[in-house]
């Protein structure tokens with residue numbers, strides 16, 4: 486059996502059309518959703534991702550601005566910038582691109598963003614609200630992964646979902662969101678002994694370990710839904726996932742490519758969060 490390839494670009498296109506009409510409706514009420522991205526330093530990958538975010542905003546009619554700062558910026562200056570954006574009524578979403586230079590505390594920076602404007606869903610208040618099941622801005626990649634699985638029409642209820650990776654941005658929140666869909670979730674990570682023992686039991690396999698090509702067909706249960714969250718730049722400059730695509734596509738029922746899979750969904754969920762933040766802030 487050959488897998489159906491889940492093109493995030495296509496799924497994202499449908500959702501973005503819907504988002505564009507929501508933006509139009511908001512604009513008729515005089516609300517122009519606005520996203521501000523702060524990008525510190527010269528990392529080419531970060532610059533490329535941020536360009537993707539700005540393009541996404543343009544596509545759906547969100548006003549966006551990118552504030553570029555030198556890697557030498559102090560933590561205090563960065564916190565001051567965030568404070569001003571917190572107060573600016575035209576800014577509904579604030580995103581500080583990670584990673585930050587090592588002299589700046591990510592914890593301090595994320596914690597300084599007003600939680601209603603935290604469109605990454607990384608602020609402890611949003612993480613806590615999500616965990617409790619209260620309304621929250623959800624972490625974009627994790628949310629995008631669940632929406633992709635939903636699009637396949639595969640019921641998640643009662644299924645065994647295995648997540649590889651336990652990061653705050655992907656592994657932890659995606660595990661939680663899948664549990665909320667009534668999946669039975671197993672969390673694995675780089676120290677898991679006999680990883681294959683777990684992955685082979687997965688009806689839904691989420692691979693977010695950040696190790697190029699670590700998962701092959703031997704690791705996958707026939708018919709599984711496999712979502713590859715890996716973004717690894719290999720020596721040739723090519724972007725590859727954590728899954729050996731050509732092998733796994735022969736055994737999985739659904740499989741996401743890299744690029745063109747989860748990445749575009751991540752950006753789409755960021756756009757969705759920005760619109761939601763604009764609605765919430767306007768209603769206050």
Ligand SMILES: Nc1nc(=O)c2c([nH]1)NC[C@@H]1CN(c3ccc(C(=O)N[C@@H](CCC(=O)O)C(=O)O)cc3)C=[N+]21
Nearest residue numbers: 533534537581582583584605724744745746748749751
């Ligand atoms: N505060 C913060 N929020 C983030 O959401 C965040 C971050 N920091 N730091 C870095 C990671 C990474 N990330 C990606 C988003 C989209 C693609 C994406 O769309 N990738 C395209 C290809 C892009 C390319 O070719 O370079 C794709 O997969 O098709 C990739 C990576 C968001 N991140």
Ligand SMILES: [Mg+2]
Nearest residue numbers: 650651674675
């Ligand atoms: Mg890990």
